[in-house]
Amino acid sequence: MSTEATLRIMNGAHKEMTSLPRQEQGAVYEFMNRFKANHRDPILHVQAAAVDSEMLTARIDGSYRALLLPVGERDYLLAGVKHRDEVADTLARQAFRINRVTGGIEVIDLAQVARGPASEEARPPLFGAYTDDQLLALGIAEPLLPQVRDLSSEEELTGLVGRAPQLTADVLVALAAGTSYDDVYAQITEPVEAEAPVDPDDLTAAVNSPATQVFSDDEALQAVLGQKFEQWQVFLHPTQRKLAEKPTTGPTRVGGGPGTGKTIVALHRVAHLVRQLPAGKDKPILLTTFNRNLAADLRTRLIALGGQELTARVDIVNIDKLAARVVSEAKIGAGKRIVDDNRVPGLWQTFLLEIGEKAWDADFLYAEWTQVILGQVLNSRNEYFRARRPNRGRSLTRGERDQVWQLTEQFTNWLDGQGVWTWRQVAERAARLEMDRAARAAAAAEESSGSLLRHRYRHVVVDEAQDLSAAHWKMLRAMAPVLGDDMFLAGDTHQRIYDNHVTLGSLGINIRGRSSRLTLSYRTTRQILAAALEIMSGEVYDDLNGGEENLAGYRSLLRGTQPTFRAAATWSQELDLVFDQVKEWGCPADGSVAICVPTRELTAAVAARLQQDGVPVTEIGPDGPKGAGGVHIGTMHRFKGLEYQRMIIAGVSHGLIPRQMIDQFASSDPKRYQRERQRDRSLLFVAATRARDELAVFWHGTPSPFLTSRLIQQRLSEEPAAQLGLDRQAL
Incomplete structure (x- = not known):
């Protein structure tokens, strides 16, 4: 043992x-x-x-x-x-x-609050206006509730807040300051609230929750013990401090592979910007990312870094929610229902069937509409005629563009008739509104009119930048004035799993000469890293600005076991391999093991096979795992931002990764074929780099072409592929 x-x-x-x-x-x-x-x-x-x-x-x-x-x-x-x-x-x-609200582990000091001298007139309790259920719903630590109920002075509140868990302290201070209950929930509790029901007895799930601030030590952290760092739970490597604190003359980007600390640098950048702000109560700094879960994680980490004093000056919100807020403020789209992006191609198919249109492919029209027309915020057919169409594959004649424009106008009207619109439409409308606001603010400043209209933010910080669309970027560019330290972007195009290809320079965001790259991974082992890099060998990725980017120098200080690569003759036999591997790992039901597959159908099959032998499973949905324990199972898209001690990637077969359906574009639309193939390769790369300690990769029939002979024959050393230009001595 x-x-x-x-x-x-x-x-x-x-x-x-x-x-x-x-x-x-x-x-x-x-x-x-x-x-x-x-x-x-x-x-x-x-x-x-x-x-x-x-x-x-x-x-x-x-x-x-x-x-x-x-x-x-x-x-x-x-x-x-x-x-x-x-x-x-x-x-x-x-x-x-x-904590039943966040799912995180809290250390609770149960010592009684020191009471002041008794006064002649009894003071009312500070939080008497709220019921126990209301306070608990905000995240107040339940064991402290009796003490919270007895608080009747600012001195007593200060005594409790000084030793209470972070969320409890933040909530109590905000309520005592007069912030409404709804605003406290929206600004403090909701961003860190667990997406799935919390099991108050599941410590394993809790320790992996973003709300639990813990850190694993490794060789690079030994120096921390010899220095008086203000915080350790958001560890900033000494080589990264300059990136976080250096003044810039314009938009700046930090790239790097998975686990290299891009997000940590972005958070410390936010903290640095807050320290430069004049005193005030506004929120001139925006911190945004692609989805709600990631935004909640950013807020949790930022609280760990600087507490409520820091987050009070930062607006932390995911990009679609931000766009929806802008549109809502303008009272646009009232009564419309927003549909998820993954449903929109199906809506296009339904629309084309209804009008009898057979000349155009629904997927092509969806991509043209979202990436070019909505993405570039094009207002007219003439603008569309003149627009560049980067990474769109096949070229279009003027007559074809005219047909596409007419079809997109009809589709938009059709959606209106359905009472729905899409997140891409929301982003496009928000971009228009912010661009108009920026123009009016600039005109007012030039005329010295005394207008109070200003840009929405002074600084914009973006995490997971590779996932944002062109419309998102236009909106963000308009939200901050073009000045030094205006935009700070963290992202890795090797992890782009959505079809959002942009050139930032064409969108008014010039990062040329202001890009840096991180190369040291703190998450995964050298052995897993070597396999992940082998998967990426031979592929060329962009740098968000029209150039190329690679993973040269990407390395890890952590050692582990070699990943396992095994083949099966059939899918049924591959399922047996999956079960045998889970059994070898002890069938843990603590959420430390995950299995990812290419499709939903395979997800169901894996779950059924494990449950057949009594292994508990938890499905990963759009907002993360639907429960705490069990073996987590989901499609590759679901694993973005997650991390597991042990990972199985199953179904890595030809026709599944990459998808067989993209073969039709190999001759008819070579650029689209390359783009779709690259996206599938990135999915496999993201999946492989979710593993901390052990990785197993299985397939049936012919293996995916992304699995090189070195991987299949398990001849891969812990040195990454030579063609990526890695410094082997550094490993």
Whole structure:
């Protein structure tokens, strides 16, 4: 039985570590390494903290003890670093609970609030206007509710907030300041609220929740123990600090492969910009990303970095919600229902059938409408005649463009008749509105008219930049004035899994000379990284500005086992391979193992096969896993932004990856064929880089052409493909 263990460090433990003398800090680091290598090492004296406690204690040195919280098999949290004389008092006073709203683990100090001298006149409770259910729905830690109920002065509130979990503190301060209940929910609670029901007893799911701020140590983090970093839970590598804090003369982009810290740099950029702001209560900084889940994660991390004082000056919202807000403010589209993008091609097919149109392909018209007409915010047929159509494949004559324009106008009217519109239409309309606002603001400033009209933001920071459409970029460009430090973009085109190809320069966002690339992965092992890079070999990707980008120098400091690549004759036999692999990993039901496949049909088949043998499964939906435990299963698109200890990628067969349907474009539309093929390759790359420790790849029949002979024959060393130009010495 393996004695190795995973050890992650909670925020409170970090603060305690950095307050220790340097010698004791070194002892803590040595303890962590020893514990990870053998958590049963008798020299550590690991034992139950108390009869009625889930906590364990372990010996760091003669004076200090580690408080450990088991969260899974060989998976632990370092929850505290205490002097041996303080351990008993800490265990009696502190509790660890899973917040029912966020799904994250919270450390709750149950010590009673110090009361001031009794006054002659009884003061009303600060939060008497709210019911228990209302306060709990905002995320107040349930064990603290009785104390919250008794608060009657600012001094008492300050005493509780100083030791309460972050969400509880933020909610109480906002309510006490007079913020309405609905606004507190919308601004503080909703962005961090778990998408799926929370199991208050599932520690494994909770530790992997974005709401739980923990960090895993590795070789690169040893320096942290010798320095007094203000925060450790959002670790910024020293080589990245310059990127986060350097003044810029215009839009700036940071690229890099999965797990290299692009998001962390973006968050520290936001924190740096906030520190430069004059005092105020407005939110002149926008932090946005592609979807709601990622936006919630950004807010959680930003809170960990600087608390409510930092987030109070930042508008954190996903890009479609931002566009919808702009349109709603203009009172446009009232009563219309917005349909998801994945339904729109089907609507095009229905429309073409109804009008009897057979000359044009629904998928082509959908892409032309979204990427060119809506994407470039074209207002007229003449503008469409003159528009560039980058990455659109086949060329169109003037007569064909006229036909396409007429069909898109008819389709728009048809949608109006259905009482619906699409997110792409919302983005296009929002871009128009913001461009008009920017023009009026510029005119007012030039005329010195004294108008109060201004750009919506002073700074715009974007994460997952590769996923945004041209209309999104036009909207964002119009939202901030063209000045230094105006736009900061983090993204990786190798992870582009949506068909949004843009050239930022043509959209008024000039990043030339202001682009940087991160190359050190903190997530996955060298062995998994080597396999992922082999999958990408031979492919050319853009840099969002008309040039090319590669993954040269992308590397990891972490070692692990070689990924597994295995073939089966049939899909049924491949399902057996999947089950055998899950069984070999111990059939964990803690959400640490995931299986991704190319299609929904395969998802259902894998789930049925595992359930047949009693393995619990959880499907990953559009908003993330639908439950906490079990083996997580979903299509490749669902894994964006997720991370698992062990991953299986199944169905990596010819005709599935890449999709067989794109073969029809090989001769009729070679550019589209290349674009679709590249998107499928990126999907496989994203899936492979979700794995932290172990990766298994299976196929039946003929393997995907993306699996090179080096992978199939398992001749891949931990050195990435030579053709990518990686520095082998750096590995």
